[in-house]
Amino acid sequence: MTEREKILGRIREALTLSAPMPGKHHSPAAHSSVNGHAVASASDWLPLVGEAFESQITTFRTCSTELKTDFQLFDSHEHLTSKLQEISRAESWQQIASHGGNLALPAAESLGLPILRTDSPYDVVALEKCDVGITECDALVAQTGSVLVTSRSAGGRALSVLPPHHVVIARREQLLADLPSAFALLQKKYASNYPSFISFITGPSRTGDIERILVLGAHGPKKLTVLCF
Amino acid sequence: MNVTLFVPCFVDALFPRVGISMVQILERLGHRVECPEEIACCGQPGFNSGCWQESRDVAVKVLDRLKDAEHVVVASGSCGAMLKVFYPELFGKTDRASAAQSLSKRVWEFSDFLVSKLGVTDLGARFPAKVTFHDGCHGLRELGIKRPPRALLEKVRDLQLIEMKDAETCCGFGGMFATKFPMISTAMGEVKCASALDTQADYIVSNDSSCLMHVQGLLTRQGKPIKTIHLAEILSQT
Amino acid sequence: MSAASQFKEEAHEITRDLRHRQLIQTALGKYEIKRDEKKAAFQDWQAARQAAAETKWDAINHLDTYLQEFATKLEARGTKVHWASTAPQARDIILNIIREKKARTIVKSKAMTAEEIHLNDALEKSGFEVVESDLGEFIVQLRHEPPYHIVFPAMHLTRGDISELFARELGSAPTDSPEELTMIARRALRNKYVTADVGITGANFAIAETGMISITENEGNARLTAALPKTMISLLGIEKVLPKMEDLALFLPMLATAGAGQTITGYNSLYGGPRQPGESDGPDEFHVVLLDNRRTELLADAEQRDALHCIRCGACLNVCPIFRNVGGHTYGTTYSGPIGSVITPHLRGLQDWKHLSSASSLCGACTEACPVKIDLHHHLLHNRRNSATEKPNRLEKLGLKLFAFVVNHPAFYSLAKKMGRLMQPLHALVKGTRIDPAYGWTQSRDLPTMPRQSFKDWWRTRP
Structure with missing residues (x-):
């Protein structure tokens, strides 16, 4: 017998006794079926998010401020690009990294700097030396101020975490109300073949491991900039 | 009835x-x-x-x-x-x-x-003192009683109720726990007493004499100025 | 020394350490403010708790089905799934992978299951260098001690302690800036990620529906561990299962709110396999090691099965007045605080670890804080009952029988009260000394004076 069979056997043996349902510790168990639960209503319990774009963008902005994410909204890709150029000058970027996408690449190219592309195999040591990783995303989540990325939408696993600054280029249509909508989007977009990596990025890298005092840039990016148009 | x-x-x-x-x-x-x-x-x-x-x-x-x-x-x-x-x-x-x-x-x-049950809060009691209320854990968490003792205290003439920090934190009594693990029980009691003392109240009030026995025992031993009293004893004063 | 004696001895020392008491109260005070704020932002925290509890109930009570679904989905996309009944088996599986890869350096992100099986010791004894990448874990690894808390491993240390440690171990200049200290660790670890051959992680959730593990972290160290080394190994307990990916919409914010007072943790990442066709990075190999290590014994205890619902948020530790006074190391267990006191007797033996269930005032703050509604403090009562049934303490039993006899017989009960009153003046002679039979109480507290008239005396004689 394999360990797998042994473990599954012990589980089945253990489950012949039924356990009380949560919140009803002293009453006999009701029996529910596999997949019989309903988290579809999670939106009703989680922090409230308005339905209008304006209110969602306000929520995203409020979260960003608290998280120390630099969030900016523009009325065109052109304005966004000029902001990116301004940041590049201010931080004296020398080496940048990005991936081939309709939003990220043109913006990165406008900086006139050498670009390391991570959408095909690349040199990790070179990526580590880059000043910034410029990526796209799957969605922005108003409720939590999160940026949803996958290995497919954001140039792999490392681009959005290894360089000290992560810049996200997003469209306003990508703003979603809450986490349940984000998971619904993932399912709709990828259910037949999920990317091997999915991440909700919420603020720059942070730690409170020393006296519970917040420090940014523990291992990942010290800065997270979300540019949306 | x-x-x-x-x-x-x-x-x-x-x-x-x-x-x-x-x-x-x-x-x-x-x-x-x-x-x-x-x-x-x-x-x-x-x-x-x-x-x-x-x-x-x-x-x-x-x-x-x-x-x-x-x-x-x-x-x-x-x-x-x-x-x-x-x-x-x-x-x-x-x-x-x-x-x-x-x-x-x-x-x-x-x-x-x-x-x-009786719908009574004002018992016509008078107790001229500053008090703070300690929630006994069993009353609070097993029975879900938070509001009633406060509703009663609020109606007592000349009584000032000052909530302490962490009123819901255990005082450290816990029955036999107090004698089986006296060092932990005592440390918990000291934390509780410190919160109560911060309010400058004259009395720590509770609806559980067991908590008060433990807290009073510590206060007496350490010579602290605050006293303990059961809620019912306040409510019966006229 | 037995675990129980050691616990008592260490508790005795640390409860008198006022610096420790202050440090923990301050750290957790900050957490409490954020937690209350984030909880208040929920539209209905209690409904969310109930839904989370029911979801975990479903997962745990159909564990065989969900685990198979999880493993099958992972395997379909090239992940190797290993099953380990015991800690030695899990260590061997991991060591074999590492040897086969001819690895030298291993970078690791925080995993309590790895602490549970003492993985670092095993790796180091076999000659591998293993680096903890989570800042708190990195700090306690340098101190050669286990994490103090399952979520905040170094919360017992001040910046001064850490500065001294870094100066001694890493040769850095002393500083009292948490930011500078963090940057020292960042610099020390950066190169490790790039050069490590193997990355080891834990997991917070295992999604059956999609065959993915979910890792929650704030620093990005787990993301780097899962992105750069050629081989990735994730070690997780079999109880980590959630039925559906969308369940995370509830669990991620609840974990963060209850555990750390955050709306959601900095990075919540899902990994569904090694690098897939068309992807540019990520490991060539992904191994998932599923660990039983007596979890199935806890599963067989239907009364306490809900302890397997635990998502290791640490909320019960944070609110526990016992934990806050004795600290994490005093427990001498991988999992400390209320959840540790409940499950350790199941994982490591009831008779050796029952003292943790007695070391509780049963205040219930843990149960109230638990985001998945584990009946924690009642399970401490269940452990006490199971232990007393399995191996009765004769003296205690005798005492209780005598007590039952006295309180059940009004005449003897009255007599006992009279004797108590008579003994009082005598007791004053030994009060608080070692020969005082009530020393357990009187060493730090006074006893109340017995009044001349009891309530029943009054009731009987009143007009």
């Missing part, structure tokens, strides 16, 4: 004023009070030590004696939780399971009985 007041052993022996105050308050409100003499303890010491059989040996007497009582008021939140919450589990697989369920429905902690 007919009220059966269960005064558990340590209140009977060490804090008789608490029971006496409850009788006086209930009678002043026009209720008929009986205090069964044959029962002394709810059985919690055995239950908490894991000796459920020895606990049942005591509890069964309580269960049988209170079989026909209309309303049972318990003079301690902790013993109240024993009757209301733990008897059904203690007698769960015995032939007294339904008796335990039935008793559970008729059991009240004192302050909850006044406020939630």
Whole structure:
């Protein structure tokens, strides 16, 4: 017998006794079926998010401020690009990294700097030396101020975490109300073949491991900039 | 109405004023009070030590004696939780399971009985002092009683209620825990006393004499200025 | 020394350490403010708790089905799934992978299951260099001690302690800036990620529906561990399962709110396999090691099965007045605090670890804080009952029998009260000394004076 069979056997043996349902510790168990639960209503319990774009963008902005994410909204890709150029000058970027996408690449190219592309195999040591990783995303989540990325939408696993600054280029249509909508989007977009990596990025890298005092840039990016148009 | 007041052993022996105050308050409100003499303890010491059989040996007497009582008021939140919450589990697989369920429905902690059952908050009491209220854990979390004692205190003339930081944090008594792990119990008590002292109150009030016994024991030993008093003793002052 | 004696001895020392008490109260005070704020932002925290509890109930009570679904989905996309009944088996599986890869350096992100099986010791004894990458874990690894808390591993240390440690171990200049200290660790670890051959992680959730593990972290160290080394190994307990990916919409914010007072943790990442066709990075190999290590024994205890619902948020530790006074190391267990006191007797033996269930005032703050509604403090009572049934303490039993006899017989009960009153003046002679029979109480507290008239005396004689 394999360990797998042994473990599954012990589980089945253990489950012949039924356990009380949560919140009803002293009453006999009701029996529910596999997949019989309903988290579809999670939106009703989680922090409230308005339905209008304006209110969602306000929520995203409020979260960003608290998280120390630099969030900016523009009325065109052109304005966004000029902001990116301004940041590049201010931080004296020398080496940048990005991936081939309709939003990220043109913006990165406008900086006139050498670009390391991570959408095909690349040199990790070179990526580590880059000043910034410029990526796209799957969605922005108003409720939590999160940026949803996958290995497919954001140039792999490392681009959005290894360089000290992560810049996200997003469209306003990508703003979603809450986490349940984000998971619904993932399912709709990828259910037949999920990317091997999915991440909700919420603020720059942070730690409170020393006296519970917040420090940014523990291992990942010290800065997270979300540019949306 | 007919009220059966269960005064558990340590209140009977060490804090008789608490029971006496409850009788006086209930009678002043026009209720008929009986205090069964044959029962002394709810059985919690055995239950908490894991000796459920020895606990049942005591509890069964309580269960049988209170079989026909209309309303049972318990003079301690902790013993109240024993009757209301733990008897059904203690007698769960015995032939007294339904008796335990039935008793559970008729059991009240004192302050909850006044406020939630009788709908009374103003007892005409007067107590000129600054007080802070400590929530006994059993009353608070097993019985869900947070508001009633405060509602009662708010109506006491000349009394000022000042909430302490972490009023809901355990004082460290915990029954036999206090003597089995005195160092932890004492540290917890010191944290509690510090929160109470910060309020500059004259009294720490609670609806559980067991917490107060522990807290007062520490305060006396350490020579701290604040005193302890049971809620019922304040409510009976006119 | 037995675990129980050691616990008592260490508790005795640390409860008198006022610096420790202050440090923990301050750290957790900050957490409490954020937690209350984030909880208040929920539209219905209690409904969310109930839903989370029911979801975990479903997962745990159909564990065989969900685990198979999880493993099958992972395997379909090239992940190797290993099953380990015991800690030695899990260590061997991991060591074999590492040897086969001819690895030298291993970078690791925080995993309590790895602590549970003492993985670092095993790796180091076999000659591998293993670096903890989570800042708190990195700090306690340098101190050669286990994490103090399952979520905040170094919360017992001040910046001064850490500065001294870094100066001694890493040769850095002393500083009292948490930011500078963090940057010292960042610099020390950066190169490790790039050069490590193997990355080891834990997991917070295992999604059956999609065959993915979910890792929650704030620093980005787990993301780097899962992105750069050629081989990735994730070690997780079999109880980590959630039925559906969308369940995370509830669990991620609840974990963060209850555990750390955050709306959601900095990075919540899902990994569904090694690098897939068309992907540019990520490991060539992904190994998932599923660990039983007596979890199935806890599963067999239907009364306490809900302890397997635990998502290791640490909320019960944070609110526990016992934990806050004795600290994490005193427990001597991988999992400390209320959840540790409940499950350790199941994982490591009831008779050796029952003292943790007694070392509780049963205040219930843990149960109230638990985001998945584990009946924690009642399970401490259940452990006490199970232990007393399995191996009765004769003396205690005798004492309780005597007590039952006295309280059940009014005449003896009255007599006992009289004797108590008579003994009082005598007791004053030994009060608080070692020969005082009530020393457990009187060493730090006074006893109340017994009044001349008990309540029952009054009741009997009143007009």
